[in-house]
Amino acid sequence: MKVIELGKNVLAANDVEAEALRERMRAEGRLLINLMSAPGSGKTTLLSRLIGDMRDIAFGVMEADIESSVDAERIEALGARAIQAHTGGMCHMDAYMTSAALSEMGADGLDIVFLENVGNLICPAEYDTGAGLKIMILSVPEGDDKPLKYPLMFRESDALVITKTDALGYFDFDMGKCAERAKKLNPAIEIFPVSAKTGEGINKLEDYLRGKLNILRNNKGRGTQA
Amino acid sequence: MHEMGIVLHLAETLNETAKTEKLSKIGSVTLQVGEVSGIMTDYFVDCWNYFKGRHPVLAESELRLETIPAVTYCDGCGKTYETVKYGRECPYCRSGETWLLTGNECVIKEIEAESETGEEGESSFEAGDLK
Numbered sequence: 001m002k003v004i005e006l007g008k009n010v011l012a013a014n015d016v017e018a019e020a021l022r023e024r025m026r027a028e029g030r031l032l033i034n035l036m037s038a039p040g041s042g043k044t045t046l047l048s049r050l051i052g053d054m055r056d057i058a059f060g061v062m063e064a065d066i067e068s069s070v071d072a073e074r075i076e077a078l079g080a081r082a083i084q085a086h087t088g089g090m091c092h093m094d095a096y097m098t099s100a101a102l103s104e105m106g107a108d109g110l111d112i113v114f115l116e117n118v119g120n121l122i123c124p125a126e127y128d129t130g131a132g133l134k135i136m137i138l139s140v141p142e143g144d145d146k147p148l149k150y151p152l153m154f155r156e157s158d159a160l161v162i163t164k165t166d167a168l169g170y171f172d173f174d175m176g177k178c179a180e181r182a183k184k185l186n187p188a189i190e191i192f193p194v195s196a197k198t199g200e201g202i203n204k205l206e207d208y209l210r211g212k213l214n215i216l217r218n219n220k221g222r223g224t225q226a
Numbered sequence: 227m228h229e230m231g232i233v234l235h236l237a238e239t240l241n242e243t244a245k246t247e248k249l250s251k252i253g254s255v256t257l258q259v260g261e262v263s264g265i266m267t268d269y270f271v272d273c274w275n276y277f278k279g280r281h282p283v284l285a286e287s288e289l290r291l292e293t294i295p296a297v298t299y300c301d302g303c304g305k306t307y308e309t310v311k312y313g314r315e316c317p318y319c320r321s322g323e324t325w326l327l328t329g330n331e332c333v334i335k336e337i338e339a340e341s342e343t344g345e346e347g348e349s350s351f352e353a354g355d356l357k
Contacts, residue, residue, distance in 0.1 A: 001253045001254075001338040001339060001340055002338065002339060002340075002341070003336055003337070003338050004243075004247070004336060004337050004338075004339055005335070005336045006243070006334040006335065006336055006337060007333060007334070007335060007336075008239060008333065008334045009331070009332065009333055009334075010232055010235050010236050010239065010257075010332045010333065010334060011232075011235055011332065012239075013235065013238060013239055013242075014235060089230065090230055090231050090234075091228055091231070092228070092231060094231060094235070122228070122264070123228045123231070126228075126264070127231070151314075184322070
């Protein structure tokens with residue numbers, strides 16, 4: 001037997017795949033968003049609201065779950081393209097799985113593609129999926145202490161959407177404290193408190209998404225990252 | 227199952243390496259795992275033992291794990307300290323502006339392998355080729 005020194009990061013191949021996917025999406029002028037949160041935070045409900053409101057944008061949604069296809073059916077009923085990706089027991093999506101799901105769904109004609117990651121605040125933060133934008137959701141019932149418990153997720157995300165603000169009256173959720181904790185981990189994070197039920201705050205989030213799509217399209221071909 | 231994803235990537239990388247370097251069998255894999263990488267070594271070994279059976283090149287290979295200690299650097303005073311013992315706050319100056327220097331790794335350090343031609347102990351390429 002001979003000894004071969006590798007010194008290779010186990011996730012190096014994934015990172016290469018992720019970078020290639022990001023580059024492809026940028027060249028095609030499509031915004032791929034990795035949406036991450038705990039189970040039950042309202043990912044699908046938020047997406048339903050965005051799809052319903054932003055009729056001029058063609059949305060695609062890749063629903064990643066360990067099993068079932070209830071989420072993809074909800075999204076398709078709204079007229080967006082959707083695919084259910086089963087991770088086969090895995091707790092996160094990686095760049096290979098994202099790329100495969102995207103090819104299977106077909107991205108032609110789409111403007112914004114959401115990868116609705118597996119409900120989990122830990123593992124998805126560690127894998128680069130190739131998305132150009134990372135958004136996390138924290139719902140009011142989960143509590144304002146979550147940045148303290150899952151710091152990597154808050155550090156990795158470009159934006160934090162705080163959902164279910166219509167329930168603020170029923171929970172001891174301190175919006176100021178939560179924002180302060182998130183900003184301490186990630187000074188650049190943008191925070192959007194919303195209620196998909198009442199529509200409160202949704203406009204600002206929609207403007208943010210349109211802005212990100214425009215930036216990506218304006219930078220197309222310039223070799224800069226959106 | 228976080229460990230499963232990592233094992234899948236590990237198996238993939240090793241299969242690729244075996245193909246490129248024309249290896250018939252990988253006898254052992256030495257993996258360096260950071261102390262705070264979140265990898266549970268017991269689960270990891272179980273996953274490995276399950277997955278290696280699916281790849282002929284890896285079927286008999288032994289997994290050796292080495293731990294990389296977690297060390298944090300403090301922006302406040304410029305000192306380093308043991309992450310696991312003190313956490314995020316610097317024990318010297320109480321600053322919270324601290325960064326993990328090492329301890330989050332998952333690196334394939336080296337493998338022991340037999341090449342298809344049956345040559346043993348003769349390494350015909352440099353380690354740098356694979357980086």
